[in-house]
Amino acid sequence: MFENLQDRLNNAFSQLTSRGHLSEADVDSALREVRIALLEADVNFKLVKDFIKRIRERTVGIELSKAITPGQQVVKIVHEELLVTLGEPAKLNLGGGSPHVIMMVGLQGSGKTTTSAKLALHLRKAKYSPLLVAADTRRPAAIEQLAVLGRELNIPVHREDTSISPPQICANAINVAKANAYNVVILDTAGRLQIDETLMGELEEIKTRTSPQEILLVADSMTGQEAVRVSKGFHEKVDVTGLILTKIDGDARGGAAISIRSVTGVPIKFLGVGEKSSDLEVFHPDRLASRILGMGDILSLIEKAEDVIDEEVAERGAKRLMEGNFNLEDFLEQLQQIKKLGSINKVLDMIPGMGKMAQDIPKDEMEKQLKKTQAIINSMTTKERRNSRILNGSRKRRVAKGSGTKVQDINQLLSQFRQMQKMMKQLKNPRARQKMMKMFDGLM
């Protein structure tokens, strides 16, 4: 649905032939595109206005570079400005006396309980001993939810009956922490609307009674224009000290981060990136900026690849490829590596410029095909994998049966694989290799 801002700007500048400086008219047409991109990313309307003003001041009259296109020049400026707004990532402030108190606040459904558990796990890994506090007495089974998460992670949870007031529960929890030498207390408060005076009053009372070092606003990365009002509401009442942006593993562009940052001025401390308790990440401003501009998240992809892909296996595969000895066994090994990156969908989404292209790729089909290929190779004997030539009719029938496919599927895979082998053999020729590299350059 969304084009990449870079493509848009290139388009806007396609008429630009004159060398020298960007004229006001050039800039205006570019800024229209920037404005739309930011609004589509859910950056607050008013902030976009200010933002565009700033970019305009920086852009009008700049000298056109020979090295990069005008579009790239503008994107660079926008990117830089976004970085300034997003600010530096910050660590938790756990100074002062023990136990350190962290209070989690936010709207209903923003992900406070899940994030509380993630944060507790994160802190335990950093050698703290956390205590989780179930202070949401309103939502049915919220206490139980935290208790279950605590049990799973083997992290203690302080809970009381729903008839006890949340400020009282929190105050009691501090005493429990002191008595049991827990050095961090995480208060999971109930979700509430920032305009609900009674409940916001309750938050203030919890704050007064527990003096938290950190008050973290948990916000859904999918939030729209409301982000400003919501964060303003919470910040005015309890002085938020940091932000956690959740559900960033979806496809929201996350412009709300800009809105919340601008309103509160407090740093973004973590991102929630998945449903597992370990899915809490440190915030990288440059990645979020690229994402807001719809420019993919190649850095995250690379990092993930570094994380999950076994270098040795990858190298072994590359070596055998170059030697022309690549067999089905190697192929399977490499496929399994790729699969570790996640679904094809997810991988494609992270590649810059794929935004629009990715829609045209039949990802479900690709996913299915990948599974099928894996099943077929898995059903072969080691001997067959190493030398696919020995696969005769009866062997193929056996493999088809074993993998739940048809003989045609196996023939298709083999013919594709042989073509690939042939291509690889050609790659031994340095000139062909150069040609191939050039082709890749064109794609990037």
Add this chain to the structure above:
Amino acid sequence: MFKKLFGGKSIKEAFSGQKIKESLTRTRNSFFGQISGLFGGEVIEDDMWEDLESLLIQADVGVETSMQLVETVRDRVQLEGITRPADAQEIFREEMKKLLEGHEESAVEKQRILTVILVVGVNGSGKTTTIAKLASLYKQEGKRVLLAAGDTFRAAAIDQLKIWGERSDTPVIALEPGADPGAVIYDALKSSYARKTDIVLIDTAGRLHTKFNLMKELEKLRGIAAKQVHEAPHETLLVLDATTGQNAISQAVHFKKSVEITGVVLTKLDGTAKGGAVFAIGKELGVPVRFIGTGESMDDLMPFDPEAFVNGLFEDVSISDDEEKEEE
């Protein structure tokens, strides 16, 4: 309660008036109030169109939809030779309604032995709470309702549904946490026949629409319902948080693709959020809003009526909201 209050009128009729207006007061004052204000002048000025567009964008209607809406209205105003802002407002109102109207009626109303409603959505949108509210609403209509605890993934989601079930005295079919949600649905539908249930509401685990495997699982769950009950699910509701911005459209697209959503429930409208994304969803996908959620208690759910929704938004408002003025 509904029957008693409204003397046998259908819920939809009963709500088309006062209550929707009341519940939307906040939205009205802060946003659409300004829109009415825009049309308050003597002559139509160029600024008006720009301001109108900016207000729509600020209500999460989206750049594209807002621009198109304004353009359509502007063209019509010109074509029809309209000079008074008040008449332009009337056209604007009509065009807004158009985006929300003209969709198929809910299939739930049809007579059948067992009606199956599947409830889906991203994490934290309010599925379980919405199911509790729907159960209460249908029970008040005199229907026999059963809940299927299909969210076996999130910690204590089953307990949450069970507590709601107890409060509204509705049976809940559940297996242990981590169980196959397909098995829960199978059990629930089997037991619905035995209990002569009228409506089964199926809760599902929240999932981001970009998660391939989880969306596949949802397709499978839908398939299980379809196999057990003729033409089920009769309604598949996407629960959408009104606070959500442009991503709402992506959610609707993906969920429609995998499980053919037939309606949207717009939740958390009791805050300051406007949920303007539903206009784009109506325009692009033709998926109507069926209900709106306006609070945490069991009765805070209302059938959605585009006519009343848009009309309510325009009535009796002033632009005295200081904060808003300052923002402009």
